[in-house]
Amino acid sequence: MLRPPHKRYHHLHLYAFSGTHPALRDLPDPDFIGCWEEEDLTVLFFHREKPELPSWVEKNFGLSFELSARVPFEEWGEGRQDLKPFRVGSLTFTPVWDPQPGALLYDPGVVFGSGRHPTTRLMLQALWELWNHKGPFREVWDLGCGSGLLTLAAAKLGARVRAVDRNPLCVRLTRHNLSLNRLDAEVKEGDIREFLPLEADLVLANLYKGLLLDLLGLPSFQRARYYLLSGFNTTMEKEIRMALEAGPFKILKRYQKEGWVCLVIRKS
Ligand SMILES: C[S@@+](CC[C@H](N)C(=O)[O-])C[C@H]1O[C@@H](n2cnc3c(N)ncnc32)[C@H](O)[C@@H]1O
Incomplete structure (x- = not known):
């Protein structure tokens, strides 16, 4: 950072x-x-x-x-060209070198979460809309927090957020980004599977297909009320949907951007 x-x-x-x-x-x-x-x-x-x-x-x-x-x-990474402030609902995110009144500041660092990737944007959009239709949510888990943009958003909206990443650099950067905004969350280092079962109102999981498939099949992952899933594209979506159909899940909404998909799930 x-x-x-x-x-x-x-x-x-x-x-x-x-x-x-x-x-x-x-x-x-x-x-x-x-x-x-x-x-x-x-x-x-x-x-x-x-x-x-x-x-x-x-x-x-x-x-x-x-x-x-x-x-x-x-x-570097998922792309960092021309990083500038962006808005999702009433939340504005801005790189730390371009402060804006009322905006959430973030240092993009070198880990995933520059704010440019479609999956991050879809997750933020879905979080904002779900929060307004079904929220507020008290307990939120951010699985694979990267630079912490989803953690910042959920904490700003008023949730008690727990975040985890196996990459220590992500843990440091997420803590740093929280402190830039005087927000609180518990940020833990380790593999997501070490923190199961997840007791949460909402689970944010922008991961990758293989890990999502593993998690969706675990009863200890199936205990939250709502889930936002991303990190897979349209060609991988069928496998994710099959795993959801095999479990206690109902798809409420689908978002797509540049071939990437985000699904809003409710436990049925
Ligand atoms: C696609 S990035 C998402 C980052 C951020 N949530 C966002 O939406 O911008 C996925 C993150 O998950 C982390 N990750 C991948 N597998 C993990 C695992 N098994 N346990 C914990 N973290 C993991 C990676 O280190 C990476 O930071």
Whole structure:
């Protein structure tokens, strides 16, 4: 995430290593953006080139250097070109470098959740509309919170939100984005399956097809009142619908944008 003196992102300098080490999650360098850990891989992100970093990490933490790259911020991940304020219902979201009166500020960081991806937008739209037709909801889970945009929205609407992500960088960024807006939520690090059964009025799950199929089949996942599901496209939708039909679920509404789908589900 951004720390002084950096006010926005330009180029990302990435350094990938085999192995992980907890000390690498918080490096005391103002150019440090974050540490992405995925299974046995660590990727360190900086605003500037760090030529000494590979040997320093190898020597002090025992990880082995794999590769480095320089990537324009706009080309990273799900796309970060031209990030600007956007509105969903009465909620406005704006990148932290472009504050607007009354808007929810967010640092997009380098994890999923820049605000540009159709699935994030569909989830926010569906959340806003469901909240107005069937809400308010007291207990909301955000499964796979990424940068935390859905968590921010649900917390702003007044829910008690619990969020989880297995990527520690997502957990840090979601907490940071909550604090930028003086909002509260419990943000937990781990695999979603560790937090089952979910007792909730509403579950937000913008994940991926395989994980959604696994979750939908678990009785411990089937205890909430409403679910918003996304992270799959029109070609994957049939499998998701079959899994829903096999469980205690009723589809209330469907949204689609650029080939991506979001389903609003009620437990039947
Ligand atoms: C598509 S992103 C959605 C991010 C955010 N909710 C949004 O809508 O913009 C999915 C997120 O789920 C997380 N994730 C994937 N599998 C997970 C698992 N098994 N347990 C916890 N988090 C997981 C990923 O790290 C990623 O941040």
